[in-house]
Amino acid sequence: MIKKSLLIIFSILLSILLSGCMESSNGFSGEFKSSENSTSGSSGAGNDILYQVSTIDALLQGVYDGVLSIGELGTHGDFGIGTLDGLDGEMLALDGDYYQIKTDGIAYPVSENVTTPFATVTHFEADENFRLEKPMNLTELEQYLDLNLPSENLFYAVKIDGDFSYLKARSVPKQERPYPKLADAVSKQTVFEYENVSGTLVGFRTPDYVKGINVPGYHLHFITANRSAGGHVLELQLENGTAVLDTTNAFFMELPTSGDFSKVELGQDLKAELEIVEK
DSSP states (O other): OHHHHHHHHHHHHHHHHHHHHHHHTTSBSSOGGGGHHHHSSSOSGGGOEEEEESOHHHHHTTOOSOOEEHHHHTTTOSEEEEEOTTTOSEEEEETTEEEEEOTTSBEEEOOTTOEESSEEEEOOOOSEEEEEOSOEEHHHHHHHHHHTOSOTTSEEEEEEEEEEEEEEEEEOOOOOSSOOOHHHHGGGOEEEEEEEEEEEEEEEEEOGGGBTTBOBEEEEEEEETTSSBEEEEEEEEEEEEEEEEEEEOEEEEEOBSSGGGGTSOOSOOOHHHHHHHHO
């Protein structure tokens, strides 16, 4: 009887030990896999989670080393945006496919082994759907979308399929150490101007209270209908389209526990630098 009890105790301790090893193996402060059953696979409320790697302020200050593979990121979302190791281009995920838009403007499929220093993804499920039937520039589009939000205090994944008479986008070249700040890196960006193009805007609207963590307001990337080109959206002229919003009421962020992130000075007011980067 004593031997049986000791065996049970040993089994429990072994399970705890193995669980702890799994939690510390990916270099993050926490392991999201504990919630995997509720956030991937089947549809439902468990999919309404915005999953984020690192913070926008860390990226602004040059924390560019990838910390999570695209393969792992894909388990947390089939839709999203971000960048890749070394700030190598613009990343976009749509319908479960991940793309890297380099400085040649071409959208390349991303290998599962490539890593990201900053990304935001979710399992996209439509909550609001409406037609866009009049021409709008980027500012007018954002204002129109705001009028259709249930609340400005929630997170929204935004997908817009449309026809654009004009769209201006950019991509940033891969950076080498010592890494410059993001505002300096984008000064060497490549800008693309598309005319009479159809495609999809992919991105998020986040509340103002997450400044420093993500980009407050809208952050949108673009990919053409044939998924051959795109970039980070700077300006546009939409002729018509369909907007789909996924209301997301949960937010989960993983932070790197090593590398540049552990020593970067966060908490500064970087609003001015963010405006340079986004425009």
